[in-house]
Amino acid sequence: MSERESMPYDVVIVGGGPAGLSAAIRFKQLADEAGKDLSVCILEKGSEIGAHILSGAVIDPKALDELIPNWRDEDCPMAQTPVTENHHWVLTKKKKFALPHIMTPSFMHNKGTYTGSLGNLCRWLGERAENMGVEIFPGFAAAEILYNDDGSVKGVATGDMGIARDGSKKPDYQPGLELHAKYTFFAEGVRGHLTKILKEKFALDADSEPQIYGLGIKELWDIDPDKHVPGRVIHSQGWPLGEGANGGGFLYHQADNQVALGFVTWLNYENPYLSPFEEMQRWKQHPEIRKILEGGKRVSYGARAINDGGFQSVPKLYFPGGALIGCSAGFVNVPRIKGTHTAMKSGMMAAEAAYEAIVADRESDELTAYGTAYENSWVREELRIVRNVLPAAEKYGDFLGSIIAGINMWAENFGIKMPFTMKHHPDHSRLKRAEHCRPIEYPKPDGVISFDRLSSVFLSNTNHEEDQPVHLQLKDPSVPVDVNLPTFAGPSQRYCPAGVYEFVEDESGQPKFQINAQNCVHCKTCDIKDPSQNINWVVPEGGGGPNYPNM
Incomplete structure (x- = not known):
């Protein structure tokens, strides 16, 4: 007999991001309109709704308009800053070249979009959901999938609280809680550890290309008011990334003299000496970026992986007992650098299907x-149009690939459908051996x-409770030192944006792999990029991780 208590719901949603919250709100809208008393629960591993949410963010309000048509009149934080300017820069080491609007399709122009904190939008949506009767449990991480006797998904169980690192029960131990549902939606975000299990069990990605990713590293700065232009949006490509790497930067002028800036490195890069964190810091030193930041103050930092696979990497979305929504499935439009609107719409579509059933x-x-x-x-159509952009850049390089991708987008924009869809390669397979690559000397921070x-x-x-099981699991503890260090120069010490992984000397002077799990910002890069696929990211004790106030 399990010591865990159980609670029944009509729908259980794993993850309180934009997809999960939109699904909950849409389900309750339909139930309320029909006068039906149906129950919805959201489990959120962060300490509160929005605590683990990080995005640029410039948001297309298309899905929000469908979900809550009067949101602009409802004190929604996203309504504060409509986008007023849109710039695309191609950077060299010292200069910038502005790409004229006329060279890009209209869907790239950010007309009618808004910039602000996605975390704050989720907090606003969370309040709306709770007012409709949705039960939200922040600080409770879904750690296990439950199954019915026929193999269908029955629900999930939260992780036990109060487990020591050695596996023993501490005095404050509390067993997890089982949540049973007619349908369970998995909205875990990028590379969710339960989603990985579901994909394998139900062969959800058997007919799709491998999902591929980027690592987005973001900072918030308070800048000189004289330099602040509310609604100005800047994207960049080119420098500092070199051969065998792609990505780009963003800088958004948001409310209250604040800018959100960051750098995305696609995780298909080849050189194991590359550090996405250091590339971001180097990008800020470009003269055009630096002059915006000088005299300002950095106030926040964070990182997360981004689904870049798009159209051809979307898996089968449903399985017995549930569905994948949002970034658990991967709906990011990479050229537009937007996925919130498509994630929200996916949750709404899943909710409508579950309600009808x-x-x-x-x-x-x-x-x-x-x-x-x-x-x-429109989600599928939007992704279809841009499906060849990222693989073209990967195959042909940043310059020629951008030209080919641009031609492709223009053709699709005019209704000329390309008769082919390019393929993806798993990010972990792209690293070259260290002996074939040149180390990168990054400047010291100023x-x-x-x-x-x-x-x-x-x-x-x-913050994580230090005396808890390490949530970064090694399938084989010998691989980091015996394989990854001699073959790839220990890339985990560079691809992690939080300093979680280190190679230190043991008592005998031999290299030892050290995991500083308390530093983990839950970006999932290690799970994605490890060349031996030896790291398995699982949820820590509920409530652990970053606490982003305005990201």
Whole structure:
């Protein structure tokens, strides 16, 4: 007999991001309109809604307009700063070249979009959901999938609280809670550890290309009011990334004399000596970026992986007992650098399918209606148009690849459908052996514009209970020292943006792999990029991780 208590719901949602919250709100809207008393629960591993949310963010309000049409009149924080200017820069080491609007399709121009904190938007949506009767449990991480006797998903269980690192129960031990549902939605975000299990169990990605990723590293700065232009949006490509690497920067002028800036490094890079964190710090030293930041103050830092696979990497979205929504499935439009609107719409479509099945007493059915809705949606069409952009840049390099990608987008924009879809390669397979690559000498941080990793992590307000099982699991503890260090120069010490992984000397002077799990900002890069696929990221004790106030 399990010591865990259980609670039944009509729908359980794992993750309180934009997809999960939109699904909950849409489900309750339908139930309320029909006068039906249906229950929804959201589990959120962060200490509060929004605590683990990080995005640029410039948001297309298309899905929000559908979900809450009057949101602009409802004190929504996203309404504060509409985008007023849109710039695209191609950077060399010292100069910038502005790309004229006329060279890019209209869907790249950010007309009608808004910039602000996605975390604050989620907090606002969370309040709306709770007012509608949605039960939200922050600080509770879904750690286990529960199954019915027929193999269908029954729900999830939260992780036990109060487990010591050695596996023993501490005095404050509390067993996890089981949440049973007619349908369970997985909105874990990028590379969710339960989503990985579901994909394998139900072969959800058997007919799709591998998902690929970027690592986005973000900072918030308070800048000189004389330099602040509310609504100004800047994207960059080119410098500082070199051969075998792609990505770009962003700088958004948001409310209250604040800018959100960051750098995205695609995780298909080849040189194991590359550090995405150091590339971001170096990017800030470009004269055009530095002059915006000079006289300002950095106030926050964070990082997260981004789904870059797009159209061809979207897996099967439903399975017996549930569905994948949001970044658990991967709906980011890479050229637009936007995924919030598509994630929200996916949650709404899943909610509509689940509602129809439940009220018709067909809860044993798979949510095929969700898959059909996606196939006929603007989400699919938006991703289809840009499906070859990232693989073109990967195959042909930043300069030629951008030209080919631009031609492709213009053709699709004019209704000329390309008769091919390019393929992806898993990011972990792209690293070259260290002996074939040149080490990269990064400049030391100046403490004014550029900074070190540990002082950066401090600004993320990251905290984990130290005496708990390490949530970064090694399938084979010998691999980091015996394989990754001699073959790839120990890339984990560079690809992690939080200083979690180190190679130190043991008592005999031999290299030892050290995991500083308390530093983890939950970006999932290690799970993605480790060349031996030896690191498995699982949820720590609920409430642990970053606490982003305005990201």
